[in-house]
Amino acid sequence: MAHAVKHHPSLSLLEQYTEGTLAAEVALVVAAHLDFCPHCQQLRHDIEADIGCQLAQQPAPATEHADWQFMLQQILDVQESVISPAIEKSSADESFSTHIEQGQHRIEIPRSLQRLAAKRKKWLQLGGIATAKLPSIDDNHLSFLLIESNTEVPLHTHKGLEITLVLAGEMVDEMGKYAAGDLIINTPDHTHTPKNISDEPCLCLSVLTAPLEFKQGLTRLLNPLQRFFY
Amino acid sequence: MLDRCGLTSHHTSEISLQGSSMIVQQDSTPTIALGQWEEALNVIAIHRDKSMYAELFKYFAPRLRAFGIKMFGNEQQAMEMVQDTMLNVWQKAALFDATRGCASTWIFTIARNVRFDMLRKKQSRKDDISADDLWADGDYPEQEGSHSQQWDLYLIAEKIAPHFHALPPAQRLVMEKVYLDELSHQEVSEQLSIPLGTVKSRIRLALDRLREAIDGSRS
Secondary structure (H helix, E strand, O other), X not given: OOOOOOOOOOHHHHHHHHHOOOOHHHHHHHHHHHHHOHHHHHHHHHHHHHHHHHHHHOOOOOOOOOOHHHHHHHXXXXXXXXXXXXXXXXXXXXXXXXXXXXXXXXXXXXXXXHHHHOOXXXXXXXXXXXXXXXXXXXXXXXXXXXXXXXXXXXXXXXXXXXXXXXXXOEEEEOOEEEEOOOEEEEOOOOOEOOEEOOOOOEEEEEEEOOOEEEOOHHHXXXXXXXXXXX | OHHHHOOOOHHXXXXXXXXXXXXXXXXXXXXXXXXXXXHHHHHHHHHOOHHHHHHHHHHHHHHHHHHHHHHHOOHHHHHHHHHHHHHHHHHOHHHOOHHHOOHHHHHHHHHHHHHHHHHHHHHOOOOOOOHHHHOOXXXXXXXXXXXXXXXXXXXXXXXXXXXXXXOOHXXXXXXXXXXXXXXXXXXXXXXXXXXXXXXXXXXXHHHHHHHHHHHOOOO
């Protein structure tokens, strides 16, 4: 994780992530990027400091209808000894995966994915490509994508956004070369063919906001492939 | 990084800036001036000081409510968020670390996480992405920012001017004070009565935004 990340989220994406207004799946991809990227970590802290300052500097609301005294008393009345162990217990129950295993591969994953990785669905394999879904709630599909060495993902466009974060290994497409930590956002206008031309497998985290649409004649016939990716 | 939050500057700014203590007085919190919330949190953590907590509550709860109404567009959820956030502040005050940021920044991050988890819980599935997955608790290694200096040069260049005007007002104001009026970060902090750390943060954000506007990439 030591090399310099080259492809970053835009500042506005980073702001929405920090505010907590992004869709959860997209926020997760940004969070995983931050695990690789000290530059964006710093920006996140800067944005938090900025918003924190705005919060503190708001003028006091002119009129108040809320019963603050009641709320204050409720907070102070909560028995701490009762609450604290319960909080610790619920988080201790969770399982975490520090690595992703697929076939003979065992690949380390960043902190932000370790809890959810333990809840991933089974791997589905097609040629040199394997995919495993992660639980998602909004209409965005979140999955791991493992591209074996010397494997090409069929040419495709997207109806929505496709956001990909490289977690390990390398891949290339028409636009450039990507390594661990690099974030790639493809809009519906992009047609691209990601390839892994290295000797190592490439693990990615991917969010799709709409089904993929395959363009090449042969792969277009392979309709199940669309379901496979989505 | 110790002064990220203006920890070293608060007292000077109180003395030199009559205006800021006036504002604080209007907020009916005469015993605690702006910038002392970090100390208040430490007292709350160590002594479980209820009257100190009540002061902090009186200052932040109404502001969080206003903040929450903007975020939720709904009074009831905003109040639920305020209560949950302020409960966390009371119970977890010991986790606050002033070397990592201001009290208000810490309180904002709690509110954000509470809100996020509130919205998730509505869908009520345990597998959901949680705030803990998304926002690491500030334990990233510290980075020393050296990129600012090389960008100072670019600021003189004319091509930056149109983008400069597109900066968010708060960032633009700080940039004008530093680069046009040539004030020190400390002086800007005192003039605008904002923490020194916030001055530095706004400069870094503005520089990054300008860089993004100019070459479309960030590194």
